[in-house]
Amino acid sequence: MTTGYSPCAVCGGNDWLELPLPHITRSVRSDGAVLIEPMRKAQCSDCGLVQATVLSDAAELKTLYTRDYDIYNSRPSSEQFVSGRYTALAQAIASSIAPFKPQRVLEVGCGNGSALKAVLHLWPNASCIGVEPVTSAVKAAQAQGAPVVQGMIGGTLPSEASGQKYDVIYSIHVIEHTDDPVAFLRAIKELLAPQGRLIVTCPNARVPNLEIVRSDHRFSMTPYHLTALAQKAGFLPLRSTLCPGGGEDLDYEYNQLLVCSLPGKSGEVPKPPLPGYLQEANRLQLFGARRRYFHDFATLDGTLQTRLHGHKRLVCFGTGGWACILAGYAPKTWERVEACAIDGGSNQTFFEKPIVAYDDLRQMGPDAVIVGVNPATQPMIAQRLEEAGYHAVRWDDLITM
Numbered sequence: 532m533t534t535g536y537s538p539c540a541v542c543g544g545n546d547w548l549e550l551p552l553p554h555i556t557r558s559v560r561s562d563g564a565v566l567i568e569p570m571r572k573a574q575c576s577d578c579g580l581v582q583a584t585v586l587s588d589a590a591e592l593k594t595l596y597t598r599d600y601d602i603y604n605s606r607p608s609s610e611q612f613v614s615g616r617y618t619a620l621a622q623a624i625a626s627s628i629a630p631f632k633p634q635r636v637l638e639v640g641c642g643n644g645s646a647l648k649a650v651l652h653l654w655p656n657a658s659c660i661g662v663e664p665v666t667s668a669v670k671a672a673q674a675q676g677a678p679v680v681q682g683m684i685g686g687t688l689p690s691e692a693s694g695q696k697y698d699v700i701y702s703i704h705v706i707e708h709t710d711d712p713v714a715f716l717r718a719i720k721e722l723l724a725p726q727g728r729l730i731v732t733c734p735n736a737r738v739p740n741l742e743i744v745r746s747d748h749r750f751s752m753t754p755y756h757l758t759a760l761a762q763k764a765g766f767l768p769l770r771s772t773l774c775p776g777g778g779e780d781l782d783y784e785y786n787q788l789l790v791c792s793l794p795g796k797s798g799e800v801p802k803p804p805l806p807g808y809l810q811e812a813n814r815l816q817l818f819g820a821r822r823r824y825f826h827d828f829a830t831l832d833g834t835l836q837t838r839l840h841g842h843k844r845l846v847c848f849g850t851g852g853w854a855c856i857l858a859g860y861a862p863k864t865w866e867r868v869e870a871c872a873i874d875g876g877s878n879q880t881f882f883e884k885p886i887v888a889y890d891d892l893r894q895m896g897p898d899a900v901i902v903g904v905n906p907a908t909q910p911m912i913a914q915r916l917e918e919a920g921y922h923a924v925r926w927d928d929l930i931t932m
């Protein structure tokens with residue numbers, strides 16, 4: 532691993548505004564893993580793209596995405612969130628190119644095949660295949676009968692996936708993890724049929740939100756940045772919209788979808804002009820908002836310590852992505868958590884804490900229950916806890932999404 536700045540993936544600029552660390556020694560990956568290494572990111576002065584400045588080498592990334600990375604498969608009770616999310620994503624993908632009905636469909640980075648199964652349902656006559664590098668995800672997909680093969684775009688693809696061109700290639704929340712998004716898109720381009728469509732979804736960084744404090748998100752892109760990367764890779768962008776998100780909450784506002792085709796005969800795709808929201812004054816304003824967002828994470832643990840003063844026995848409600856954020860970015864608070872409570876319970880553990888069924892919580896008699904869910908739903912969960920007689924500790928005023 533090397534620390535340094537590579538040129539901006541979008542504009543090629545090399546002038547960076549460094550963002551503060553959300554924690555001095557820790558960071559959290561999008562699969563919930565807590566890393567004992569800080570996350571360093573910076574904003575391009577010229578175009579506003581946020582790029583990770585600690586560069587993983589290719590071998591390290593390959594290890595991460597073939598062995599370690601296991602989004603949604605390993606967290607307790609995560610399956611209850613997943614199916615609604617993938618149905619919504621499949622619908623967003625299908626409607627983005629309606630009434631086009633593809634014959635051959637490829638999903639790049641298909642995880643455990645959840646979206647692919649939802650897509651198959653919407654396009655029952657299409658022949659669909661998914662490519663995924665993570666071994667455990669491929670096994671989980673195949674066990675459920677999803678047509679998924681192991682491989683990585685840009686690397687060697689198994690013949691089941693590489694031997695043909697596709698009418699539709701889509702990729703859900705993958706591009707922000709790649710070390711070279713233009714190379715990633717160019718590799719996809721090789722597999723797209725002449726009249727085909729590419730659909731890419733990823734987080735939308737127009738407003739600072741959780742995606743930016745994920746250490747494995749190497750880029751935080753606004754719709755302009757995603758569009759510009761597609762153009763750089765030789766695609767013709769057709770439409771940019773909001774779409775359902777990458778977590779258990781659908782969060783349309785924080786996620787984007789881009790539809791592209793191949794360019795016409797001339798092959799030329801003009802560079803898009805910088806939109807108003809990325810003009811100089813707005814770029815600086817966005818940088819200020821991003822700085823504040825990182826600062827909120829940096830001060831979260833200390834503020835929670837004050838808020839929890841005098842409450843000895845602490846339980847966390849939730850084992851989702853936001854509970855991972857607490858475990859990662861509020862370690863002193865997390866150390867005090869005795870157990871996690873979820874509806875129905877689980878015989879798994881969560882960051883080595885036992886998981887108890889919410890109905891059995893009374894027997895534990897905690898002094899306080901910290902609400903480990905999305906800030907947007909914390910008021911609702913806190914009310915439920917208070918009505919049941921628990922002292923609920925919220926932090927939605929500290930992190931605003």
Ligand SMILES: [Zn+2]
Nearest residue numbers: 539542575578
């Ligand atoms: Zn730039």
